[in-house]
Amino acid sequence: MKFTKRGNAPSMTAPHTTKRMMNDIIACMLILSIIAIGTQWYLGGSEAGIQAGLLIVTAMVTALVTEAILLLVKGEKQPLTKLFRTYSIIPGLMLVLIVPVGTPMWVVAVGTIVAIVAGKFVYGGLGKNIFNPALVGRIFITVAFGGLLTTTLAGAIDGVSAATPLTHLASLQNIGTQSQIVEQYGMVNLLLGLYPTALGEGASIAIILMGIYLMIRKTIDWRIPVMMVGTVFLMTYMIGIENNMGLWYPLYHVMTGGLLFGAIFMATDLVTTPVSRSGRFIFAIGAGVLTVTLRIVGGMPEGVAWAILAMNAFTPLIDHFTMGKIRFNAISTKMLAVIATTATVVVAMTLYLGTSAKTAKVDAQAKELKRQEMIKVKAEKQVQVLNQVADGDTITYEVQTKGFSGNFIVYVTITTTTNTIAKVEVLEHKESAGYGKDVIESDFMQNFNEQTIDDVNVDTVSGATITSDAIIKAVNKAISTIETE
């Protein structure tokens, strides 16, 4: 029998491999890609679905081609075997899942190249990078081509990017009622990811299920997502309470804006997070606090991306700080200091953010009131009586008013004996067909007839609010003129 001459204990290894961990992540990304195509198809039709598919394929192909070229440049002997051992497809897939569907394909390609070259290769490849490669790519394209990252397809009818839940929230200064904030999308849609957002970030339920699967498989450390999401939940819950908002508010923050995707797939990236558990504690809570901060005072939908990248930058420092042997017997002063500091930061930031959100909301509301006041005053100035002609029992007022496409004249005839409106007419106008023109030519004008001038009751017409309102204002002006005489 031959015996092994040399070797070192131990001679056994666990069945767990890096390959398995990476394949787990790739599988999750592919499932999310399929969900993304389905979601886009549902929201924007076949065109959007196909566009999503094309973006995902672009990212995968670009990632593999880029890595292949880099391997050839490096002079790798077995480039093909190595190609599937560097797992470059992961940053490609992650990147495409955190861009919106309207992003041009070439932007995704550029982002992927940046992710792999600047995010990974320059540091020495797998295991050596400091920042999450996909986030490096995402932030690069945000900064370089921000305007192109739209949630609707280029060439779509209205051509404007639909508001994501967080831009919508930011437009309300982060504070509002449930109907203002949630009903815009609907609670069920928010849960299912059926709203404008990045390709893979919306499917909250799917992402949570995948997270649990990965935690059970020990591919990711459950502490990071739980603590990061927990921090965001806790902080937004407190901010919600401070501003009279219910449990829906923290849930809205947790479900939207890519927090779950970021916490489960990106903040758990093995390479760019601290190695010690206490280090990961600091990392996860720090990322949570930064996310809420960037969302509330920064008003950035990409708060999660920036927060994780910032904490990536701190990882070497955290690692250095938490270096050394763990003392199992006692909570060390260092650990107490960390816990106390973290708790203080969370509480202080919550109080600060809650208050500043409140102030911002009050300011914004005051501004809005003032603006509406000004508009009213301005509008009233534009409505004026040009002429009046008495003819027996009736007086006809020639009133100028402001419509959608400029001023026009309304003739209001009032019977003085009965104090009723005889008729309202518009002779010349430039209001557009399909909207204001239709109103003027419709029965709407007859609604005024025979109404008592003390109590004119005519509603504006939806779809042509400005025109109908202009007519109502002209009538009221005429009435107020007759009453003062």
Added chain:
Amino acid sequence: MRILSELFKLGYGVHIPGDKKHLYDQELQWYLDPKYVYIPLTNHVKHGLRSLVKVGDYVKMGQKIGERADNIYAALHASVSGTVVGIDKYLHRSGNYVDCVVIENDERYKQVEELEQACCLESQLSSQEIVDKIRESGVVGLGGSGFSTYVKYVSTNEIDTIVLNGVECEPYIATDHNILLNRTDLVFEGLKIMMHAANAAKGVIAIKQHKKPLFDYLVQFAQEYENITIIEVPDAYPMGWEKVLIRQVFRKEYDRLPADAGIIVNNVATAVEVASAIRGDLPLIYRTVTVNGPAVEKPQIFRVRIGTQAKELLALAGYKANVQQVRLIAGGPMMGTIMESDEFIISKGVNAITCLIEETVDGQRPLELPEEPCVRCASCVDNCPAGLQPVNIMIAAKFGEAETIQQLEAKACIECGLCTYVCPSKIPVTQWVREAKKVMNGGK
């Protein structure tokens, strides 16, 4: 506070499949007639113990033939009677070739006379007398450490509990299980003597959970003894390391020795030898050893004389037909040393012989796994029972940063091998930590 401790729960080990259930109800095989025995002049820590005999001398069974007189005392005894035919170098379980006293067995097993006198009860002996007897009998830690047992009982002022370690957390080994089943009375007697020697109030025997028949048997046995309890611990590695064991059972930590926590930990096999020594039986000249592993045809547990060559047992156990090359290990697969030949000596510290398949007949090499780059997954950090950061120690070793290694307290590593075991990239992390220790000691 519970949530916090859950968040940071560390250092309780990892379950490793043991592959030893088939040995639990195996009969003990006696292999007591080797032609030659080779008594290594070492106590594992220090080689070159003083030989008390020379070539040509006739020795009796149980006769002291070697000792270490400095610092920590160690005694070696002849395990057969016969003639000393040489003092030559043979392969020892440390992987080195060390001087061994070779005795040709005359198969008459003549005992030393003074050992034939009747025994005494431990209650008639003082603590000091017990310690002296243990010392003279050459009893060492039989779990694998080979550390002289009496040392633990020299100063016992603060000791309140004696723990008998029957956890046996390494895969493939069932030596302690067999001893607990077959030599139960001696285990309990030994524990009683140890408690008496250390003036300890309590005695604990720790075994792994999921061994219901053994547990029930021991619990029943313990009813006849006062203050002895049987405790089950999780089936995890390295639960048998006294630090982890004490952490698990008593929720206590200590810095240097278990005695700091008022506890002495001994292997169950050691307790048997203590009982034998006090009863006036023979000194330590036998031991139980498991021969197991995927390459073994008939895994067995043997009772052998100290100094038997491993190849004699391996010949009885046999190799499987499809094995081309064997990785032979003195001890278990996690901490045992790889032996370059089957001629190594079963010394006091060899509790098992593990045979892994290095290469099959059709050229497969199951132990060779491709190494991948470290992705800093921190599995090694999360699982280190000593609370170290192996990945950081490895990086510091690669850069030769002695100071960083010192800060990372690499010397607290017991080389349990768990970091290599859990590494998903199949990096020999434990070996890197060994390198780090060399760097720290000045590149040697």
